[in-house]
Amino acid sequence: MKKSLLLLSAALALTAQAAPDAKPTGASESSAATPVPAVEAKSQIEADYDAVFTIWRRKAPEELSRKDRAFWRFQDETMRAFAAAARAFAQKYPNDPRRFDGLVQSSFTRPWFIEDFKPAFDAQPGERNLIVDQAKLDAFQAEQAKLLSEVAAAPDASPRQRGGAFFALLADARGKARAAGQAFDITQYQPLVDRVVTTLGDERMMPVVEQYVGGLREQAPAAADAFVAQLKTNPKVAVALQAAEDRQKAEEVKAAEAAKRRAAEIGTLKFTAADGREVDLAKLRGKVVLVDFWATxxxxxxxxxxxxxxxxxxxxxxxxxxxxxxLENPAFAQKDDAAAKERKLAAAKQKMLDFAAKRQMTWPQYFDGKWWKNDYAVAYGVNAIPAMFLLDQEGRIVSTEARGPKLESEIRRLLKITD
Known part of the structure; x- marks a missing residue:
């Protein structure tokens, strides 16, 4: 495959020979035609950093969807370009703490190195039906693992960068083990964890240590206890461990308080449903109610x-x-004006209503078209779906796990049905 224009533009942006305090020269194509208010010029490093994530934020043309081969090629080339740009930025600015941002992110949006598509792709579009250049993919992953290990142990990495790097390492290793039909052994990463502890020796190590101990505890609880006991023999490390434990307890208390607030508030839901029905949970006292967060x-x-x-x-x-x-997604585009957004919002609402009618979902639906910023999802801390709250006859949350067979058993228990 020919080198993409994205990759070329990224290389040009990040290899430009300019002094650290140089100002950008000229204007972009979009700004050349229309005068804009004067703004403070960015430094070269700021411009280069923005160039990296401008690639990451690129969206496929609206006429393409996941079923189109061109969509997958676009995404693949974009991810290749982003990874190359991130690595170039890290090499050019070895002392800037932001050098780790792109390296970590490119592990979660890594390229496939597509060569072709399997015959089954058109009927079942997805990664399993891609034909990839395995040698290039293996080389990319090997280099990525090396870079992520460096991020995990770097003294100037932020907790988010360090934790993300180690999480990505574990995720890739688990994926490879699963694909090979093998059991994942987290102890292969103990040398790296030991290096992190030795290099840092304070609370900076905790994003790595906590993940390692958690994974080891699932695999071998006794080994996890022994590892923690060994860590605590170092007074400096023991202080960091205690600080992490105190923080976790504080977070658990905060989460419990938030759960109590949700329990008190969710029974007061009141809105106009997408089909025009008025919904007031306060008027449903005496009934068992399932509040179901979902999307088509x-x-x-x-x-x-x-x-x-x-x-x-x-x-x-x-x-x-x-x-x-x-939590419907109207798929707004940056170029959409108010009228376009209104059309997309109406289309998403109708799609949801048609979907529900086809599946005999005759209960009322709250729709605001805000996707993950859905008013009630934000209010009740819902950041993953499906999510559900089963309320008893007093409007109190009695379960957030009543799915599958458990839903019926809970309904029967609460309604005292024995027949």
């Missing part, structure tokens, strides 16, 4: 729908209600 694009959510529908049809007349909170 969420596979696990869709998989659970038949179970919810079956229970709704079976127990609705006996006191079971469902309220849907849908």
């Amino acid at each position: 694009w969420c596979g696990p959510c869709v998989a659970e729908i038949p179970n919810v529908v079956a229970n709704y049809q079976k127990y609705h007349d006996r006191g079971f209600e469902v309220i849907g909170i849908t």
Whole structure:
């Protein structure tokens, strides 16, 4: 495959020979035609950093979708360009702490190195039906593992960078083990963890140590206890461990308080549903209510729908209600004006209503078209779906895990159904 224009532009942006305090020369194509207010010129390092993440933020043309081969080639070339730009930035600015940002991010948006597509791709578009250049992919991953190890042990890495780097290392290793049908052994990373502890020896090491101990505890609890005991023999490390434990306890208390607030507030939901019905949970006292956060694009959510529908049809007349909170994505584009956004919002709403009607989801749905910033998702701390709150007859949360067979058993228990 020919080198992409993205890769070329990234290389040009990051290899420009300029003094650290040099000002950018000229204006962009978009700004050349229309005068803009004067702003303070960026330094070369700021311009280069922005150039890296401008690549990462590129979106595929709107006419392309996941089923199109051109979409996958676009994403692959974009990810290759981003990874190359991130590495070039890190080499050019070895003392800038932001040099780690792109290196870590490119582990979560790594390229595939697509050569072609399997015949099954058109019917089932996805990674499994890509034909990749395995040698290039292996070389990329090997170099990436080396870079991430350096980030994990770097004294000037931030907790987010350090934790992200080690998380990516573990995720890649787990994926390879799974693909090979082998068990993942986290102890292969103990030399790196030891290096981090030796190099840092204070609270900076905790994003790595906590992940390692957590993984080791799942694999071999006794080994995890022994590892922590060994760490505590170093007084400086022991202080860092205690600080981390204190922080975790404080976070648990904070989470418990937030859960209490949610429990007190969720029973007061009141809104106009997408189909015009008025919903007021306060008026549903005496009934068991499932508040279900979902979306048409969420596979696990869709998989659970038949179970919810079956229970709704079976127990609705006996006191079971469902309220849907849908996190639909209207897919707004930066170029959209108000009219375009309004059209997309209406289309997303109608798509959801048609989807629900087709699947006999006859209960009311809250829709605001804000995707992850859905008003109720933000208010109740929902950052992953499916998410659900099962409320008893007093409006209190009794379960957030009532899925599958457990949903029916909880409904029957709360409604005191024994037949």
